[in-house]
Amino acid sequence: MTDVTLSSAVRSNLLSLQNTANMMAKTQERLASGLKVNSALDNPTNFFTASSLNSRANDLGRLLDSVSNATQTLEAADNGISAITNLVESAQATARQAQQTPATVDQTTVSAEAAQTGSATITDDAAAVLTGSTTLTGTDAGSTAVSNGQTLSITVGGDSVTFEFDTDGSNTPAGGNVEIDASGDLDSVAANIQTQLRLVTGGTETVAITGGNLTITADDNTTSISGISGTAASALLGTSTAADPTNAQIGALSGTVTIGSNTLTFGSGNIETRADLETALGGLTGGITGSIDGSNNIQLTGSSGASFTVGGDSANLTALGLTAGTEEATTSVTQVTNPERAEFVSQYNELMGQIDELAEDAGFNGVNLLNGDDLSVIFNEDGSSTLDISGVSFDSAGLGLSQLSATGLDADSDIDAVLTALDTATSSLRSQASEFGSNLSIVETREDFTKSMINTLETGAANLTLADTNEEGANLLALQTRQQLSSTALSLASQADQNVLRLF
Known part of the structure; x- marks a missing residue:
């Protein structure tokens, strides 16, 4: 395509208009991006310098995160030291409280309990047994030992009965007497006496021939056999006239005996036998124990240093071998370690455990300056x-510092050693707190400096690349005016070239 020939005026105005359009495009780009240097083509020196400054600012910005973490780590350690210091001060207060507590206290020890041993022998329980002294022999001795009409009177526990013997069936017993058939042998005579005796007394007495002697046994451990008389008494029993149970000393008692706050009542329906007495002694209260020992004497003992008073009817006391009066325990006073100091040891050891746990918990983001x-x-x-x-x-x-043994605060010298160790620990905590405080101040200062440096770098980069929007706005307005003027000038130049058409 052949070039179009333009006049000098038109070409000049066209070039001016093109330059204005290029300048407007550049100005609009600066206004849109806010930068006067958008690429290395705009200003290589400023572009690369600003890029370097921004890169360094970004690097420092990334370091700020780790610096901030370091600040928090130091603050966590400082908080931990403050808390541990409080615990150490509490331990000091505990040790000083122990120091102000007396090292020893009086302890009363019972060297001998209050006691009384009865002087009387308490016999075992056994029923009364009356054994005749006349030896009876032969199968028909019943009819030969006694004669027809002979009598035998027996009193068992207050119940009396008179037996009248019939040897040939011809005897008629007197009024009130109990007839006994004596025509058979002695065993049958004994059986007849037993049967009739039980009917009269309502008991369970036994009558038997033992070793050739007539033996009468009471039915319980409290009943006596007495009042043996009659014309047949010597023939059957010889000189034996009475028998008592072996515990007659208890069965014969009445009234009371007091042991401390306990009352022992004797007599019918109460304490009648040794077994009853042992039961009553075993039930003593008020810190008193009672029993019948191996020597068959009453043994009374107060427990845990308790005293007791023995009283009651004098006859009862004499029968039991007891003495009226108050029995006191024998005590002694010794100096022992004050148990309150052991309580302070427990408190101290608990504080040591809390210090260990607190030191483990003083970390931040995996770093614990108090745990090494x-x-x-x-x-x-x-x-x-x-x-x-x-x-x-x-x-x-x-x-x-360390945990204390149970006796770790017993001696005043031990407490002094503990307080010295606590003072040393307090000094170490304060010294380290000062060091961490200095480190924290350095880190915070460098953090502030880094922030300021980042701002300086970013400001410097901006000064090299940022556009002045006010200036660029004014430039755009001026370029728009120039563009309008250039368009008008181009139009006028074109009209001048068209004047040649008027010649035709």
């Missing part, structure tokens, strides 16, 4: 500026 972890804080993008913070072990062992 170290922390390294990087402040610049190439890692050449750092702060190394060494951790410590601030559990009870790391502070030079």
